[in-house]
Structure formats: C-alpha cells, structure tokens
Amino acid sequence: MEIVIKASQFILSLSLLIVLHELGHFIPAKIFKTRVEKFYLFFDYKFSIVKKKIGETVYGIGWIPLGGYVKISGMIDESMDTEQMALPPQPWEFRSKPAWQRLIIMLGGVIVNFILGIFIYIMLMYSYGENFLPNKNVKGGVWVQDSLGTSLGLKTGDKVLTIDGNEIRKFTNLPIEFINGNNYTIERDGEVIKKEIPIDFISKLIERGKNEGSFLLPRYPFMIGKISKDSPNVNGKLKVKDIVVGINGTPITYYDEAEAILKNYKNQEITVSVKRGNETKNLSVKTTASGALGVQLANLSVSDISKLGYYNLENIQYSFTEAIPAGLNKSWSTLTGYIKQLKKIFNPNTGAYKGLGGFISIGSIFPSEFSWQTFWNITAFLSIMLGFMNLLPIPALDGGHVVFTLWEMITGKKPGDKFLEYAQIIGFVLLITLLLFANGNDVYRWLFK
Template sequence: MEILIKASQFILSLSLLIVLHELGHFIPAKLFKTKVEKFYLFFDYKFSIFKKKIGETVYGIGWIPLGGYVKIAGMIDESMDKEQMALPPKPWEFRSKPAWQRLIIMLGGVFVNFVLGIFIYIMLMWSYGEEYLPNENLTDGIWVQDSLAMDLGLKTGDKILTVDDEKIRKFSQITLEFINGEKFTYERNGEILEKKLPIDFISKLIDRKKNDAGPIVSVRYPFMIGNIPKESHNIDSQLKVKDLIVKVNGNKAIYYDEIEDLFLENKGNNITISVKRDNEILDIPVKISDEGKIGVNPANLKLSEIGKLGYYDLANYQYSFTEAIPAGWNKSWKTLTDYVKQLKKIFNPSTGAYKGLGGFYSIGKIFPSTWSWEAFWNITAFLSIMLGFMNLLPIPALDGGHVVFTLWEMITGKKPGDKFLEYAQIVGFILLITLLLFANGNDLYRAVFK
C-alpha cells in the first residue's frame, strides 16, 4: 500500500509538471499562429494509450513515462521529422517565425516551471505557514551518533554555527548546508572552532552504513517511555508509558544521551530514577541490565511534541497572503541556489557527488508513504524549479540548447543550418539518454548492492 501511495503521488506530480511545461510551449506557439501537431503526456513510440484530434492538434497519452512533448510544425526536435524539414518552409511553421517569437516559444516551458514553483511555495506559506527549530535554539548543542559526523570531529554538545560564513537559520538544513559547503564553524565549551569539509564529503555521505542514514546530526531529545514489553525485567516496576525520565540516581539528566550514559555506568545495579508524570516528580526503583538497559522502548517523539515538553522553542510563522509572497519567493530562490550548488559538485568527480545521482526510483522515494498534500506540493514545487533549471542547460535537445542557437542567430544575424541543428539534436539526445541510463543505473546499483 505504501508503494502504491508513493507511486500515485509521483505519477500525479510528474504528469502535472509535464502538462504545464508543455503548455508553456503550446500557448505562445498558438498566439504566434504556429501549427502544433501533437500535445502528448509521456512518449508514444509506436502507439498511444489515448489520442484524440481536436482542430489541427492531436492530444494524447503515450505509454513511456519519461516525459512529454509538443510537436511544433517546422521545428527540429525529438521527433526528427526530416520529411517535413525537407519541404519549403510554410508560414505557419516554427522555422518561418521571427527569432524573437521562436525564443519566447522555447522559453515558455521553463518560464512555467519557475512560475509554478514560486506560486506553489507562496500558497504553501499562506496555507500552512512555517514551523521549524531555529538552530540558535539548541542551547545544549547537537547529539552526534553518525559515524561521518564523528569523522568530522564533532561531539555531542557542540553547537554548529555557520557554513561558509553563513549563519544556519534552521537546524533541519545542517546536512544540506554541509553538502553545499566547504567549511563550517562550531562552538565547543565556549570556544569557536573552524574546520574544512572534506572534498569528498558527499561521497562519504552516500557511502554511509544503513544505520547512519538520515541527517548527520540530530537534536538531543528526552527519554520518554513509549512502551514496556511484557518480557521487560522492569515489567513489575511502577514505570508507566509517557513517563519522562529527569534524574538517574539523583543526577539530573534531561536528554536521552545523558541518561543512556548513566545507565551504562550503573549496568547490573539497582538504582532509582526520577520521572515526571503529569505535574509530579516520582522516584522509582529499577534494575539496570548487564547491557545498561532498563527494558523499555523510548517514545518516538516528533519535534513539535518535544517543543511542547519545553525542551526547545520552535519558530511558528503564519503568513497573510501578502506576507506569503516574499516568503515563497525567498524559499524558491533558496531551492534554486542550493540545487545549482549541488549540480556543480556533481560535475566535479573528486566530490563523488555523481554517486548520488538518481533516476525515477530516487525521485519517487522522496514522496511520503502516507498521503500528505503539504508534502506533495512541497516536492512538486522543488521538482518544478529543478526541471526549469535543467531545461535551461545549453544542451541540444533541451530548451536551453534551442535558446542558445536562437540567441546566436539574433546576435550574429546568421541562422544555424538545418543539418547542423539535426546533428546537434542527435548529440544532445545521446547525452540525455546516457545521463538517464547512468542515473537509473545508480538506482539499480544501490538497490542491489547497498
């Protein structure tokens, strides 16, 4: 069922982005009286799942879910319609239109992607607002369990301050900032220290053990009892679910890591722990096992629940529509700049970032296993901005490649020949297929060998 929910969200998001992107080409083409022969969601090699001709355009759904397209008459694109291009240009064809009109038609899809991403982020800010843990509110520092964080020299209680001299605003962004950064500063026992991030940090992040998956550092959270198994050696004690441990043998200990250390120091002994239950503090005798455990499972608390317990002050912003506009714009810009930084690292082999490149499986995995409209629209906005930027890359077969050739024509007054454009389209298509195979091959490798 979880796979079905993830797949449904992925297909819905992908379909929405494809249709709107292609609509960005379709509308200006129609406005400039350019004939659009096909408008397709997915590719229709050999046959279509559905098709219907309305006016001069065939609308359809293909069977290969790798994208979509509009076939504009007189344009050298993925259809490689050489027969049409061999005939004299017609007034309604793309190649007969002025360069500025062709430029607008080609930029239409990218324009829609960026506008859609910004619009979704604005509406999310207006509808849901923002709730997050400000990094500066971790007054007792971070909890370090991850092997990579340990390799960086970080310890529990450290306070991460900046990455590349930029103050970290949200605690949840630390891992992403490390991915994009080159150096960081942190505070330990009142001393400010600086360290360089290894050039292959991303490679090490990807190659971590499975039990280290997730953010490289976490918040220090309380030890609240989630359940007491029947086989627990403390099943007959006075402990109850939702008890919050605050002392161990008279020693104040409010964080799980502190309590865990004190249990290990007292393994095999009978001790007294103090728990907070409702508004009371109760002293309860318990037995510590030889492994340093009390035989209970801690509660899996959400950050909002930890905040309600008084451990952290969470920031909670609710925006009016006018306030949501700059907030949504800022989030869109942050999303774009972060993505560009990551893309630069992918093209630098020494970073090992290429190992993290993923295909459709990786994209599908980022959707939650339970349906959440907030998560769905957040991911869709991110993908829209990502696709907008990717399509702007100056690669033949992408919108950016066509834009480069058109700008060259506008600047020099010389239009590239049809044969040159055909060969460029083939080269671009081969590059894209190679990238697609590599990305999805990475997915397959990680699924089989990791």
C-alpha cells in the same frame, strides 16, 4: 498500498508539470501563428494510449512515461522529422519565424515551470504558514548519533552557527546545508571553531543509506517508549512515558547524558529520578550487563519535544501580501540549493554522483500517506528543478535551442539544419546516457542496499 500511494502522487505531479511545461511552448507558438502538430503527455513511440485531433493539432497520451512534448512544425526536435526539414520553409513553420519569436517559444516551458514553482510556494506560505524549530533555539546543541556525524568533526552538544558563512534559520535544514556546504562554524564549550566539510562526506552519506535516519538531530529527552521483555525492569517500577531526569543524584536533561552515565553502572542497582506527569519520583532500578535500563527511547517528533518544554517552535502565519516575498525567498533558496547539489555531482571527488537517482528516487520522496501540503511542496521543488534542468545548454533540451537562437541573434548567422540535426542527436544520446545511469543507480540500490 504504500507503493500505490507514492506512485499515484508521483504520476499526478509529473503529469501536471509536463502538461504545464508543454503549454509554455504551445501558447506562444499559437500566438505567433506557428503550427503545432502534436501535444503529448508522455512519449508515443509506435502507438498512443489515447489521441484526438482538434484543428491542426493531435492531442494525446503516450505509453512511455519519460516526459512529454509538443511537435512544432519546422523545428528540429526529438521527433527528428528530417523529411519535413528537407522541404522549403513555410510561413507557419518555426524556422520561418523571427529569432526573437523562436526564443520566446523555446523559453516558454521553463518560464512556466519557474512561475508555477513560485506560485505554489506563495500559496503554501499563505495557506499553511511556517512551523519550524529555529536553529538558535536548540540551546543544548546537536545529537550526533553515529560515525557519519563524527566524520564531519561534530560532537554531541555542539551548536552549529553557520555553514559557508550563512546562519541557518531552521534546524531541519542542517543536513541539506551540510550536503551543499564546504565549511561550517560551531560553538563548543564556549569556543567558536571553524571546520571544513570533508570532500567525501556525501559519498559516506550515500553509503550509509537513507533507512538509518538523520545523522543529526536535536538532543532528545529520555522518555521511555517501551520496556523490553528481557529488561531487568520489565515488571519493575518504570512505566512507559516516564522521563528520566536524574541518575544516582546526578541531574540529566537529555538521553545522551543518561546513556553516558549508565555505562558506569553495569549490573547494578541504582536510583533514577523520573518525571511522571506533574510528579517527580525516585525509583530503585537495575541495569543490564552493558549499562542500560533495558528500555527503548520514545519516538518523539520535534512538536512532541516542544510540548514537553525542551524547545520553542516558531509559527509564522502570512497574509497574502506577506506570502509573496516569503514564497519568492523559498523559491530562490530551493533553486540555489539545487545548483549547489549539481556542482557536487559534477565533482567526482565528492562521490555525489553515486546518489544520482531516476524515477524510483523521485517517486520515493513522496510520503506514504497523502498530504496536500507535502504534495504541493514536492511539486514546487520538482517544477523549479525541471525548469533549471531544461535551461542547461545541452542540445535536445530547451537550453540548447536557446543557445543556438541567441548565437543567431548576436552574430546574425543561423546554424545550419544539418548542424542542428547532429547536435540534437548528440544531446539525445547524452540525455539517454544520463537517464540510464540515474535509473541504474536506483536499481542497484534497490537490489543491493
């Protein structure tokens, strides 16, 4: 059922983005009286799931869910209709239109993607506002759980101040900022320290696997979530939801502090202070051979920890006029963050290419329980990502066509049809290679990790 929910959201989001992107080409083509022969969601190689001709355009849904397209008369595109291009140009064809009209037609799709992403973020800010843990409110510093965090040079209790010179507003943004960044500063024991992010950090993160959780968390209180069956305290005085606040007279605030102290008391009887409701109780308990209480830490959300008084969350509600700049800022940070990730991918030393994913990776970012807020957040991100990717100057993408059109406008020389045909083939091969590599990565991770 989880797969069905994720897949349904992915298909809905992808379909919406494709249709609106292609409308971005379709509408200016119609305005400039350019004939559009086909308007398709997904590709229709050999046959279509459904199709209907209205006027001069065939509208349909293909069976290959790799995107969509509009087939514009007199244009060398993915259809590779060389027979049409061999005939004399007609007034209604793309190639007969002035360069500035062709440029607008080609830019229409990415413009729609960017506008859509911005619009969704504005409406999300207006509808839901922002509720987050400010990084500055994490007074106790970060909790470094495993070797990945220590490979960055972090220790539990460090306060992350800046990454690449920029202050981090939201604590939940720290992991992605470390992925995109090159250096950072921390406060450790009152001293400000600057460190470099290891070049192979992303490679280690990918090898670690996404099922191991975040490598960086705020420090947690020691609330008991479960008492293990083999615990020496299974029938003792400890109870679920007790918060350990002291061990043998030493006060503690966070779980990691308790973990370090307990290792000094192996197979012993000790006194722990626990907060139970509004009371604080001193209990006599036993430790295991490894120096633990035989309990599991409660699975607490940041909101849960905030309610316990450990952190102050920030809640911002926006009026519609206030949501506009907030949505624009969110769109800009999304775009710049994505560009930083692409730079990492094209640097082989980072190992980021190992994390390149296809449809399985994209589909997996949707939650297993449907939420409109999350759905629109992801759709806005994908819309901006799709807009930028289509702007890349690769033949077969909108950006490739834009480059050739700009060249014509600047030099006054129009590239020949044969040149455009060969460029389209090269671009198509590059895209298929990238598609195979990305989806191959997905299959490899699914089978072996």
